[in-house]
Amino acid sequence: MKTYPLDFVLSVSFLLYVYIRKIKINKDGKEHCYWALVESVRTAHGPRQRVVAHLGEIDEAGRLGFKQAAEGRTDFQSDLFEKEPEWIEVNVHAIRTESVADFGDAWLAIELLKRLDLFKFLQQNISSTRERISWTDMAAILVISRFCNPSSELYIAEHFYEHSALPHLLGVSSDAVYVNRLYRALDKLLPHKKKLEQHLKERLGELFDIHYDLLLYDITSTYFEGQAEQNPQAQRGYSRDQRPDCKQVLIALVVTREGLPLGYEIFSGNRHDSTTVQHIVNKIEGQYGAADRIWVMDRGMTGKDNIAFLKQGHRSYIIGTAKSQLKQFERELLVKDWQQVEPGVEVKCCPTDDGNETFILCRSTSRREKEQAMFERFKKRIETGLEKIKVACHERRIKTVGLAERRVGRILQKNSRAARLFDVHVMKNKNKKIEIHWTQKQEQSDWAALSHGCYLLRSNITNWTPQELWRAYIHLTDAEEAFKIHKSDFELRPVWHQKENRVQAHILVCFLAFVLWKCLAQICKQAELGNEPRKIVDELKHIRLTEVILPTKQGVEFKLHCVSSPDKYQKILLQRLKLNMPSHIKSAKM
Numbered sequence: 001m002k003t004y005p006l007d008f009v010l011s012v013s014f015l016l017y018v019y020i021r022k023i024k025i026n027k028d029g030k031e032h033c034y035w036a037l038v039e040s041v042r043t044a045h046g047p048r049q050r051v052v053a054h055l056g057e058i059d060e061a062g063r064l065g066f067k068q069a070a071e072g073r074t075d076f077q078s079d080l081f082e083k084e085p086e087w088i089e090v091n092v093h094a095i096r097t098e099s100v101a102d103f104g105d106a107w108l109a110i111e112l113l114k115r116l117d118l119f120k121f122l123q124q125n126i127s128s129t130r131e132r133i134s135w136t137d138m139a140a141i142l143v144i145s146r147f148c149n150p151s152s153e154l155y156i157a158e159h160f161y162e163h164s165a166l167p168h169l170l171g172v173s174s175d176a177v178y179v180n181r182l183y184r185a186l187d188k189l190l191p192h193k194k195k196l197e198q199h200l201k202e203r204l205g206e207l208f209d210i211h212y213d214l215l216l217y218d219i220t221s222t223y224f225e226g227q228a229e230q231n232p233q234a235q236r237g238y239s240r241d242q243r244p245d246c247k248q249v250l251i252a253l254v255v256t257r258e259g260l261p262l263g264y265e266i267f268s269g270n271r272h273d274s275t276t277v278q279h280i281v282n283k284i285e286g287q288y289g290a291a292d293r294i295w296v297m298d299r300g301m302t303g304k305d306n307i308a309f310l311k312q313g314h315r316s317y318i319i320g321t322a323k324s325q326l327k328q329f330e331r332e333l334l335v336k337d338w339q340q341v342e343p344g345v346e347v348k349c350c351p352t353d354d355g356n357e358t359f360i361l362c363r364s365t366s367r368r369e370k371e372q373a374m375f376e377r378f379k380k381r382i383e384t385g386l387e388k389i390k391v392a393c394h395e396r397r398i399k400t401v402g403l404a405e406r407r408v409g410r411i412l413q414k415n416s417r418a419a420r421l422f423d424v425h426v427m428k429n430k431n432k433k434i435e436i437h438w439t440q441k442q443e444q445s446d447w448a449a450l451s452h453g454c455y456l457l458r459s460n461i462t463n464w465t466p467q468e469l470w471r472a473y474i475h476l477t478d479a480e481e482a483f484k485i486h487k488s489d490f491e492l493r494p495v496w497h498q499k500e501n502r503v504q505a506h507i508l509v510c511f512l513a514f515v516l517w518k519c520l521a522q523i524c525k526q527a528e529l530g531n532e533p534r535k536i537v538d539e540l541k542h543i544r545l546t547e548v549i550l551p552t553k554q555g556v557e558f559k560l561h562c563v564s565s566p567d568k569y570q571k572i573l574l575q576r577l578k579l580n581m582p583s584h585i586k587s588a589k590m
Contacts, residue, residue, distance in 0.1 A: 021049070089553040099547045102148075103165040103563055104540030104581070109144040110169055111579060112516045115207065118143075121199050125192050133176045138185035141166060141177060146513040150491035153182040165545040168561050168585055186505035193508055197263040198287060200515055204260055208522045212288070214257040214472055216296045217280060218479035219273050220486075222493040222507075223248040231500040237270035241493055249495075251507060252276050254284055259478035260518050263287065264511060266504055273300035278309050294318060294461065296476050311460065318459040318473045321359075326451050329361055333450055338363070339466060347466040360457040360469050368453025375448055378418035385411035386424065386438055393434040401426050404434050420444050485517060486510055489534065527576040536577070539570060543581065561585050
């Protein structure tokens with residue numbers, strides 16, 4: 001039987017739409033296997049296969065060469081051979097490596113997506129029609145990239161994806177990942193935001209012991225680079241990012257006492273925090289029911305309308321109050337009947353006359369030291385500024401009372417924390433020279449010393465101790481921490497997208513990456529590894545994927561993707577996290 005060399009077979013296979021078939025022949029009571037290159041042809045009796053070339057017997061190295069050549073085609077014959085070769089003859093002097101990529105973090109992100117059943121969710125909800133690359137894979141690429149190396153879609157397409165292990169892990173060629181396709185994936189993902197929130201809530205509840213009795217609500221902002229003229233939600237307002245010169249949007253987030261996100265909403269950048277409360281409460285109750293829950297909010301949400309709304313729906317709440325309300329409890333601040341909840345923190349209850357609400361006075365030693373230092377700094381700035389104005393008046397550089405008053409006003413406005421302490425008078429003397437005089441109000445100084453480090457909470461929960469109410473309120477730091485992770489680890493800000501739907505999709509991808517982060521945090525907690533997933537990701541990121549080229553005796557090059565062996569510390573982490581990292585992965589279907 002005549003056989004043909006590999007180069008000939010490959011050239012024919014690229015020119016013709018052909019297949020490789022195994023032919024079994026019984027000879028002398030033994031079964032012999034041969035291989036043939038066949039093509040499909042139409043005949044009067046239907047489609048038939050015609051032999052193009054006989055390949056003869058093929059050893060493992062030869063079969064591997066055919067398999068890798070086929071994998072490079074879009075019409076890859078996946079069942080080409082029964083199994084991968086285990087033993088081949090290799091030219092040890094020609095072995096080389098061609099690329100090295102970060103593996104551990106991308107692999108970890110994929111494992112988290114699997115645990116959360118997000119691949120399954122995306123496959124069921126995002127239709128791919130006849131797309132060669134599924135939208136599920138593209139959406140996963142966006143989330144994984146945001147988790148591993150937050151960057152723009154342009155950077156993902158032109159640099160990150162190609163130089164990561166994702167092409168081999170997902171089986172999606174780097175040529176198939178380009179900016180427009182990533183943008184379209186954002187558009188495909190956004191309509192499923194509500195379903196995603198519900199799916200993640202249920203899945204996280206199945207994986208971990210989550211309590212939904214305490215809901216923490218907070219708001220942050222993220223600003224735009226550019227005018228964002230195509231986004232009506234992009235407006236100027238109070239900037240928590242210290243960028244009042246830029247347009248922004250507000251992001252309202254609801255998390256559980258464990259810090260796991262339940263949902264979020266996006267509001268116009270000029271909207272006041274207190275006006276979002278009723279919308280968010282109705283949204284959460286509409287999605288998850290109006291069960292007995294306690295809403296915990298910061299003082300920015302306080303308002304008569306919001307309190308009335310919460311009471312009307314028989315909802316429980318613990319809310320921070322404005323600093324100005326402390327003055328009503330000056331007598332209670334002086335009475336020494338405080339209860340310590342933890343070192344440096346004391347609380348006391350002050351029930352209302354009707355017994356329907358409770359105010360909780362809290363004071364913190366560390367907070368008092370911080371506020372005292374800030375107060376002294378602002379006080380000194382005002383004194384220094386007033387002295388400069390006094391000198392300018394004496395030297396007649398300030399010639400009108402109006403100019404002097406405006407300068408005094410600017411100084412007091414910039415240092416508002418200590419402005420009430422000063423009583424300033426500007427006047428003309430008998431020589432028509434401007435004079436400035438000021439005194440410090442002793443009453444305000446005494447009140448500042450008494451109230452530093454103190455804050456006030458209010459709640460309609462009357463059967464809890466002040467310690468329980470304070471501990472519930474302090475969980476609000478979990479929502480604040482969530483925003484810090486969004487902005488620092490996942491680079492939520494600044495936003496470069498200009499269209500409203502793209503901005504919303506960008507925030508959704510950041511939200512999903514944050515869910516992966518919190519899922520990992522819960523796994524770490526279960527494994528008694530603390531609650532700092534950042535260190536886990538940084539440690540596993542050092543595990544690399546190396547492309548090793550093994551030239552065989554027959555002239556075929558065997559491409560093997562090997563994962564570097566974890567060191568002893570990484571092995572301990574993987575063991576504690578109950579994760580089994582592969583030693584190598586199959587070649588990607590390019």
